[in-house]
Amino acid sequence: SENIFPMGTSDSSRNFVRINNAGTQDNFSVRVADYVLLNGNSGDTIRVSHVDRTWFIEEDVPGGSNATAEFWWNTSHELIGFDRILCRTAHYTNLWEYGSFGPAVLNANGQYSKTQAGFTNFSPFSISSGAGPLPLELLSFAAVNKPATVLLQWRTANEINTASFEVERSADGIHFSSIGSRPSYNTAGNHSYQLEDMQPLDGTSYYRLKQIDIGAVFVYSNTVAVTRQAVEKLFSIYPNPVKDLVTIVFTADDEPRKLWITDAGGAIVKVLDVPRGITSIQTNLASFANGMYQIILGDDRNKLVKPLIKR
Structure with missing residues (x-):
């Protein structure tokens, strides 16, 4: 059976899904979010080389399905570095599993879509181009108040093709600017880094880590906050x-x-x-x-x- 699920994050931002299930009959539910996370349901936000939509598809009775899924998006949903000529579906199970590379299809309404067959389990899905998210694993990122400074510390694992890290600071949690960087070890194993904010702001400040790979692809960490007295x-x-x-x-x-x-x-x-x-x-x-x-x-x-x- 085939069903189209009309959904989106707003009336002007539609992200329909078409599901054709050739397996055991089942009931499906779908929702969409305007972000992609490194671990599907958790982790850092992916900000490059993807459509910034995650489709969460669930079936009432797991197993027995054999589905073809088609996902729609607008050009405004494409993140920097995304190539719709060479893109593919991305499905997170214990890691991201990718479909076949190929061009997106343009429909009469000006939306693009990508189709992939053979799904036997579900949730979450996205659309990617390139090699996928950074292989780096960020173990921790913390900001520690010192008497005259703020010390930023982070730990990583499995650095592959990682170039550098930038620490960014914000007074409002929205507008960030860089306060310094550190080169990456770019080797296997666990690594520790630190950077000191020598001129911290009074009040509450927000910090995040920009993780940059050798091809200039980057993702951001979670944001941490510290509050300082004058x-x-x-x-x-x-x-x-x-x-x-x-x-x-x-x-x-x-x-x-x-x-x-x-x-x-x-x-x-x-x-x-x-x-x-x-x-x-x-x-x-x-x-x-x-x-x-x-x-x-x-x-x-x-x-x-x-x-x-x-x-």
């Missing part, structure tokens, strides 16, 4: 102005740091060691001349600076 809350001095004993309060770090005091001319007049895990330190400035000073907390890479008045 520097004012991370680093404070009291009393200020000070007469003798001053207390400096800051967020603890897992690495030792230094605290420098400089005079108005920039000369270092005192240096204190700040052990890891410490959140405050006191020092006596009674012997200092009255005037303007700067308190500098950090290491060779990152520094927080605050003015101090001695009276």
Whole structure:
């Protein structure tokens, strides 16, 4: 029997499916989503070389079917790198299984379609061109708040034809820009990477990883968010102005740091060691001349600076 399932993500975005089942009679249900995920129902979003639609087809009684399926899409659904002259169906079971390469068919309504026979199990389906998704497996991606920076860390497995990674940041979760990149090991096995955001934003920031292969095909990871207090809350001095004993309060770090005091001319007049895990330190400035000073907390890479008045 043959049925056409009229569906789409909107009235102007139709993604019909035609199913012709030559096997055991069964009832089918179909829905469509406007994305393709690396593992069919989960994983990173695929953003190249596909039609950005996933058709989820289910049968009431699994087994016994022998179906031919035809999938329709509009040109606006084609992602960058998609070639409708050389495309094929993609069906996810435990991995993506691909149909035969060939050109898409244009109908009288200006829509394209691709047909494949021999389906005996179902859900999910998409349309692909090229070799399919990146073979890279992203094991984890995390953003860790540090006192003055945000540390991005990720782990991968099975890097094949992988060129590099870019870390992108956004203040609103929509508009992203690159803050740095790392070359890929491009070898089998597990690998660990990290990149530090040296000038993080106050408030909530969103980070994602752009995974790029040697042919410039890329996919994005999931997005992770971190929320940071303003520097004012991370680093404070009291009393200020000070007469003798001053207390400096800051967020603890897992690495030792230094605290420098400089005079108005920039000369270092005192240096204190700040052990890891410490959140405050006191020092006596009674012997200092009255005037303007700067308190500098950090290491060779990152520094927080605050003015101090001695009276």
